[in-house]
Amino acid sequence: MRNIPFMEGESQRLLPVSDLRQWTRVSPYRNLACVAGEYACVGLLHAASLTVILNLPSAWWGILLAIPVVLLTIFFTGCLIHRIGLLGHEASHNLLHPNRLWNDILAELLCFFPLWSSMGSYRAKHAGHHLHPNDPDRDPNMAGSKAEEIYGRFPMPRSSFIWTYYVKFFWPPFVLKNLSDLFRVLTTGQVAKVKKGPEEKRSPWPTSLGILHLIVVVAANRIGMAADDPLALIAWQGGALFLGVAVWAFLPRGLFRRARRPGPVEPKYLALLRLLFYSGISLWICWTRFLTGFDAFLYYLVFWIVPLMYVFPYLMLLREVYQHANLGTGQFDNSRLIHAAPFTRWVLLGYGNDIHNIHHIYPNIPHYHLAEAHESLMRNSEVYRDSLIETTGTFRSPDGEESLLDSIEQPREKVLTG
DSSP, X not given: OOOOOOOTTHHHHHSOHHHHHHHTXXXXXXXXXXXXXXXXXXXXXXXXXXXXXXXXXXXXXXXXXXXXXXXXHHHHHHHHHHHHHHHHHHXXXXXXXXXXXXXXXXXXXXXXXXXXXXXXXXXXXHHHHHHXXXXXXXXXXXXXXXXXXXXXXXXXXXXXXXXXXXXXXXXXXXXXXXXXXXXXXXXXXXXXXXXXXXXXXXXXXXXXXXXXHXXXXXXXXXXXHHTTOHHHHHHHHHHHHHHHHHHHHHSOHHXXXXXXXXXXXXXXXXXXXXXXXXXXXXXXXXXXXXXXXXXXXXXXXXXXXXXXXTHHHHHHHHHHHHHHTTOOSSSSSSSOEEEOOHHHHHHTXXXXXXBHHHHHHOTTSOHHHHHHHHHHHHHHOHHHHHHOOEEESSSOOTTSSOOHHHHHXXXXXXXXXX
């Protein structure tokens, strides 16, 4: 029987204390190296794509050849953004760097600000998911229509699953409807109400003033570029940045505290870091065009914002379905151990998300130690072995075992009891 009751404190007894102490130790460089690797892949992908596109002839057939290159670049950039987001998830559990202050600063700069999001907002929501996984009434991941998409519609026949979660990727309204919830959560921390949970209220002023500042910076860039003088451009940009910092300095700290839960970084200074980060993107776009004539805004829009808005939220939803759909709400039956093909694992389940069940038992173990923890539990814990929900392959298992779609289309009671 897999549906074994979880006793308080039992997760602490599953692994020896010495092993747990070793596996929860966070390396200061390992996840940062992973972040650097993902951005290096983005750089190589974009460099190769731009080289091909810029060397195609300007005739109509050259434009036709550019379309598949652009579409493939958008898709794979979305995959890499998703992988960067997975490392942001690690950071939300303080697993990016052992120092809590540097963990949060580096996470915001490397994983969340580039995705136009906020770790503080994500962490506030994600904590509720770990406390009440798969609970339609209390899991924030079930807010809005997600309870129906991830819990209420399952079990689901595989033909319906393929139509709903694969074919509809090519139907923009399906993908974009997930964007509003994702944008709201990752930027403001607000989630739609779950049945028994109050909506967290946050001040709109920091976000509104940040948007206004970006508008002022963009306007200053356009005026400075129209003068066709680098000194004038520097003066306009410097004035806009000085104005933004002056308004930030004038605002009371309490306004920012109400906008996010406390963390190791003072919220007001985190807001300044965000202001400088997005101002830097605007300055980079402006000076790239001023010095080289290259339209960096169009490049940023097509090769970063479009994947962020279209591919990334789709992969977020599909991963969550893979991990949690048609499962229970207990400590051991809320997620799967998924043996997936290399491409599926790279796109959706990187950084330990194929061993998501252990992450829910031990959320303080970094992804690079989850496999060791799993092997130890398989050897030494009967309760873990008997409660494990495991799938091999997506459509069919090569060994005749239960595949992911087998698990998704079976009655939930059968999945949970084995």
